[in-house]
Amino acid sequence: MITFMLNGKEIQVEVPPHWTLLRLLREKLCLTGTKEGCGIGECGSCTVLLDGMPVNACLILAPKVEGRRVETIEGLGSRESLHPLQKSFMDHGAIQCGFCTPGILMSSKALLEKNSQPNREEIKEAISGHLCRCTGYHQIIEAIEALKE
Numbered sequence: 137m138i139t140f141m142l143n144g145k146e147i148q149v150e151v152p153p154h155w156t157l158l159r160l161l162r163e164k165l166c167l168t169g170t171k172e173g174c175g176i177g178e179c180g181s182c183t184v185l186l187d188g189m190p191v192n193a194c195l196i197l198a199p200k201v202e203g204r205r206v207e208t209i210e211g212l213g214s215r216e217s218l219h220p221l222q223k224s225f226m227d228h229g230a231i232q233c234g235f236c237t238p239g240i241l242m243s244s245k246a247l248l249e250k251n252s253q254p255n256r257e258e259i260k261e262a263i264s265g266h267l268c269r270c271t272g273y274h275q276i277i278e279a280i281e282a283l284k285e
């Protein structure tokens with residue numbers, strides 16, 4: 137049994153000790169917004185925030201989040217009320233198939249929270265762990281850049 141904060145709410149859940157955080161989120165908690173691409177830490181599609189830092193949920197054992205704060209794409213915005221990053225990604229055509237999008241949005245959120253004025257290099261660095269097969273990255277960088285304060 138583990139207890140942790142998930143998208144601002146404390147939850148308690150039973151999980152086998154060998155399960156990853158990704159499996160817990162998707163298979164037990166039905167939070168399927170976090171995607172599984174490679175499963176080995178190479179693609180970034182499973183990125184969530186752990187205590188505000190982007191991590192690959194496929195590489196974190198679920199029991200490791202005991203007492204910690206996890207944020208997933210489901211906590212970012214809703215259909216009725218999009219997060220400004222989600223809106224900017226839509227406005228800039230930064231979403232095509234959308235498979236990489238939840239992970240990139242979480243890394244972008246972490247970037248902007250610690251640096252509200254990132255330059256292009258800092259944006260590229262922040263999304264460097266993410267593979268996108270569709271957009272060519274340009275629109276993604278522009279969408280994040282548009283949110284500089």
Ligand code: FES
Pocket residue numbers: 171172173174175176177178179180181182183192193194195
């Ligand atoms: S699924 Fe976790 S990095 Fe690819």
Ligand code: FES
Pocket residue numbers: 230231232233234235236237267268269270271
């Ligand atoms: S939009 Fe398809 S992988 Fe990025």
